[in-house]
Amino acid sequence: MTTVPGRRSSTFTRLLRHGFTDPSAAERLLDLPELSSVRSDPVLLEALGATADPDLALRGLARLVEAEEADERQILLDTLVTAKPLRDRLLGVLGASEALGDHLARHPRDWQALVTYEAADLHPGLAEFEQGLAGADDPDSLRVAYRRCLLAIAARDVCGTTDVAEAAAELADLATATLRAALAIARTAAPADAAQCRLAVIAMGKCGGHELNYVSDVDVIFVAEPIDGFEESAAVRAATRLAAHMMRICSDTTVEGTIWPVDANLRPEGRSGPLVRTLSSHLAYYQRWAKTWEFQALLKARPVAGDPELGAEYVEAVSPLVWQAADRENFVPDVQKMRRRVVDNIPADRVDREIKLGPGGLRDVEFAVQLLQLVHGRSDATLRSGTTLAALRALAEGGYVGRVDAAQLDDAYRFLRAMEHRIQLYRLRRTHLVPESAPDLRRLGRSLGMRTDPITELNQAWKRHASVVRRLHEKLFYRPLLDAVAQLAPGESRLSAKAAGHRLEALGYADPAAALRHLEALSSGVSRKAAIQRTLLPVLLGWFADSADPDAGLLGFRKVSDALGKTPWYLRLLRDEGAAAENLARVLSAGRLAPDLLLRAPEAVALLGDPQGLKPRTREHLEQEVLAAVGRADGAESAVAVVRAVRRRELFRTTAADLIGSYGTEENPAEEDPGALVDRVGSAVTDLNAVTIAGALRAAVREQWGDTLPTRFAVIGMGRFGGHELGYGSDADVLFVHLPREGVDEQEAARAANAVVSEMRRLLQLPTADPPLIIDADLRPEGKSGPMVRTLASYEAYYRRWSLVWESQALLRAEPVAGDIELGREFIELIDPLRYPMEGLGEDAVREIRRLKARMESERLPRGADPTLHTKLGRGGLSDVEWTVQLMQMQHGWAEPGLRTTRTREALAAACAAELISGEDAATLDEAWVLATRVRNAVMLVRGRPGDTFPSGPRELTAVGRYLGYEPGHVGDMLDDYRRITRRARAVVEERFYGA
Incomplete structure (x- = not known):
């Protein structure tokens, strides 16, 4: 055929109109x-244009007719023209599956499997x-026969004469x-192996569920079971050889390809x-060792091959165990784990495909x-379908x-x-990834009946269905609970x-009864x-159920909603702010x-809905707020009440940020x-706590002396307070210093x-439901028998x-936290030579520190406490480090400036940098x-009171x-x-501290 340069032939134009994306290549094929x-038959061109990929269909047809003998080729072409069912089936398959086109090119007579209608x-x-598989007596002939049957399933599928569920059932039957x-x-x-054993093959997963x-x-x-007269062990070995051979027949790859892997x-x-x-x-394994997910898998168990009676016995024996799984002790933790595992192993660059x-996928x-x-299948046998x-x-x-939810979910599942199916059918490869290239997306969209703008239509439909699945997945297990306590969905079963x-x-x-009452009230x-x-x-x-104490979560939500439910901003916050x-x-x-x-x-x-709401505020901002509030208050007790309110709010901000940072959310892992x-x-x-003390100090001074105390006054933080390492339940260790x-x-x-010290302590100890701030001054000179406050000169003397x-050691953590800034600086200058002595410590001082530590270990650990689990005084715990x-x-x-810090981790890093301790030991x-x-913070968060060891209650322990x-x-x-981590730390302590 000759075409005028620059002008398109009528065939070219027709091919474009019929959906070919490469009309030039198609014209060359049609010239064969x-x-x-x-080329001359408009019916065939139109049929090609109706396929998912007309170019692919034409290439497949060309390969098929080239592979046929001349007589058979003409029969094929004549039948395509006259028999619409064959035309739709054959061209539909060729336009959707390159792999089945390859099969037909190797086995051209197999097109006849599509004739019957x-x-x-x-x-x-x-x-x-x-x-259809009869006569396949060797692995390769079985593979060919399998593909021939698969060809017929695919033809019915792409032509729409079977729906997706029917196609999946046919694949399972095949x-x-x-x-x-x-x-x-x-x-x-x-035959010798076959004579020794009864062997049954139980299908699981999608094959067992009739939805492959x-x-x-x-x-x-x-x-397997032995046939009478044979030993059990020998019969099991024979059955193992048969099973392994059967798996190889299906799984091996030859010139005829592979069928599919058999996975046991x-x-x-x-x-x-x-x-x-x-x-x-x-049965012995399932009764003693099986995990919940294994019973979930057995939901789909179905005998499919081998000894049918043995297969039926197997399913009958394991079925009661499946429906008792929800009564197992660890059912809830196992279920929660399975939920979280859904997307865990998907690479980040693939999760959206x-x-x-x-998310929102088939799983x-x-x-x-x-x-x-x-x-629910425990008591309702109608639910026991695979x-x-x-x-x-x-x-x-x-x-x-709900029926509406079920219908939406059914529709979305069928679409997905x-x-x-269409993604896998193209090359008969095991994949669940939506393709990225435009041609692949176009073919996929057209295969699903989208013709106007296949790529756009496909993406919109996919995202819509995935969104439905995700929404219903989140509510499916929980929404009917509301139907049980309130008339929410008229006409639906409750x-x-x-x-x-x-x-x-x-x-x-x-306490499900109490939970239902809360749901009804809400x-x-x-x-x-x-x-x-x-x-x-x-x-x-669902989120409550994902925690260690769902009852507490639901009860807390009811209390908060009772308090704020009539506040418009609260409802708007929860409804509109995604993370709130x-x-x-x-x-x-998460705890109390x-x-x-x-x-x-x-x-x-409200802090939970603000992206910046959980970030801690600086000490400067807090101090400005607190001191301004104290200045406006009417009396010291009113002032400290305001200070406590600020502390309560900020303590909540910190605990919430800690919990969310530790547990993570969907948006923020x-x-x-x-x-x-x-x-x-x-x-x-x-x-x-420093700001709280500063506020109490200002309130105490204003109450009696106005703006100026007759003496300069500073509060020095000690221990964890001075080290910026306070936990939620820590006391505030302090020293008080003044200068007339x-x-x-x-x-x-x-x-x-x-x-002023007495008034501060009184104000901070006024009865309140808030966590107390206990001021402890026992580290002062002479301890409890010494004066509560001293002048700078008295400290120096x-x-x-x-x-x-030990006092020099305690001063390592000293840092001014409130009061006169200059006086605090002078105190630090006074004590620096004591805590960082020139030329370091003598041997006597080192021995004394070691003696004191050993005495503390033997005398201060509480009676009955497990030394391997006590976080403060136990083996490898805080005290050791x-x-x-x-x-x-x-x-x-004295020689390493980096060590002059009150913070433990900072000092440890400096010691490592100075090569005083190895990197491995420092990390340990x-x-x-x-x-x-x-652990100490967790105990306080969970129990609402401090503790130095793990809680004993199972729920509290789980929450920790x-x-x-x-x-x-x-x-x-x-x-x-x-125990392992602290045991390793103790070994370092034995070497680095005790010199062992």
Whole structure:
């Protein structure tokens, strides 16, 4: 054919109109003699244009007709023209699947498998597939026959004569027939093995659930029993050889490709366990060792090949165990772990393209449905289907899922499965990633019936369905709980109170009856508050259930809502600020301290919706606020009440930030560096307590002396206070120093100084529900028997004449925190030579420090306390690390400026930089110190009162574990890790501190 240069032929134009993207290449193919009839036939061109990828379909057709003998080629082309069913099927497959086009090019006669178009052919079952594989007596002939059957399934699928669920069921039936044929080949190859054993193949996963993909591992479990007269061990070995051979037949790759991998890793003990077990061995494992996810997997168990009676016995034996799984002790932790594992292993660059594991993907639907089945299938046998859509339909009919929600989920699941099918069908590769290239997206969209703007339409539909799945996944398990306590969805089935209680128990609620009462109080009625909370509660319930104490979270939410529910900004905050509701749920269910603080001042919930709201405020800003408030107050007690309110608010800000930073949220995952969290908490609480003391000092002075005290006065922080390392439950260790003003009598100045200390302590100890701030001055010269406050000269005289080595050590943490700034600086100048002595410590001083430490270890550890778990005085705990660091400071601080710091971690890093301790030993001590500090903070957060060891109650212990990053059910791992880390730290202490 000759075309005038620069002008397009009429064929070129027709090809463009029919959807070809490369008309020039298509014209060249149509110029082939074998395709001349296609070029001139408008019916065939139109049929090509109706496929998902007309260019691919034409290339596949060209390869097929070239591979055919001349006579057969003409029969094929004539049939394509006259038989629309064949035309639609063959060209539809060629336009959707390059891999099946390759198969037809190798086996051109297989197109005849698409000729039959009778009613029975539309929905073939297992018998038809077994007939299609009949005669395949070796692995390669089985592979060819399998692809021929697959060709017919794909043809019905792309032409729409079967829907996605029917296609998935056909694929599962074909897999069943294939497993049977492969086992028959294996038995024929080893008749002696076949004679010794009964072997049953149990399908799991999508094959077991009758919902297989085009390309998927076929999950199986093997069970065997000896035939009479044979020993069990020999029979199991024979069955293992048969099973392994059957797996190779399906999984191996030859010139005819592969069928699919057979995966037996769902068997007891996974890859580590024997491939084949007897029925009694399976049961023994499931009864003693199986985890919850293994029972979830058994939901889909279905006998498919081998001995049918043995297969039926297996399913009958394990089925009761499946429906008892929700009663297991660790059911809730295991379920929570499975939920969090959904997207954990997806690379970050793929998560947005994953239609199976990604957010709003197929796994979300399957997991939610299976979880509901495990909970409610205990008492409702109608829910015990291995097929996702059938189970979803049963859940809706039983009232466990709203009908509208179920219909939306069914629609979304079908769409996502159709996407998955078409993606895999193209090259018959196992993938769940949406392609990125425009041609691939165009073909995918067209294969799903989108023709106007396939790429845009596909992306919009995909995102819409994924959004529906994600929303319903979050509410599916929780929304019916609201239907159980309030008439929210007229015309829909409602969950019974008993079923709602079951579900709450499965979520980990210890008192489901109380939880239902809270839900009723929160969601009933027609008020705007109730309407918004009905929207929020399904998601909140999921977050509460993800915590160690769901009951506390729900109760706290009810209390906060009772206090603020009529406040428009509160409801708007939770509804409109994405992170606020999740932050609130995390805080309310993480322990007692943060909720107690919040319930004392519910308006602080506003901090949770502000991106900057959880960042600690600087000491300067806080001090300005506090001192201004004290200046406006009417009397000292009123002033300190305002100061305490600021402390309460800021303490809540710090605890909330700590909890959210430790647990993380969907938008902000948990921080990776525990040391950063510890430092932030230590600095924030230290600054807050310093400001609180400054406010109490100003209030005490104003009450009696107006603006000026007769003596200059400073508060020196000691211990963790001076080290910026305060925890939530720490006392404030201090020293008080004063210096009479010019012209003031020393006795008058002393009386004023003592009076202001007494008034400060009185004001800070007034009864309150807030966490107390206890001022401890026991580190002063002469301890409890010494004067509460001294002049600078008195301190100088005492330290020069009487100071002991432990007092010099205590002064390592001294830092001014309130009062006269210049006087505080003078005090530090006074003590620096004591804490950083020139030329370091003598041997006698070192021995004395070691003696004091050993005495403290033997005398101060509480009776009955486990020394391996006591965070302060136990093995490798805070005391061990701090005394080791402080010894280095006193020995080398005079020569190493970096050691002259009150902060433990900073001093340890400086010692490492100065090569006074190896990097490995420093890291070991730092890890132990950070961990012990976090445990103390966790105990205070969880229990609402301080403690130096792990709590004994299981819920509190689990909550501490969650704070430290351990999944529920792994409390033992937490304790083991603590012991291991502190044991290593103690070994460093033995060497570095004791010189062992």
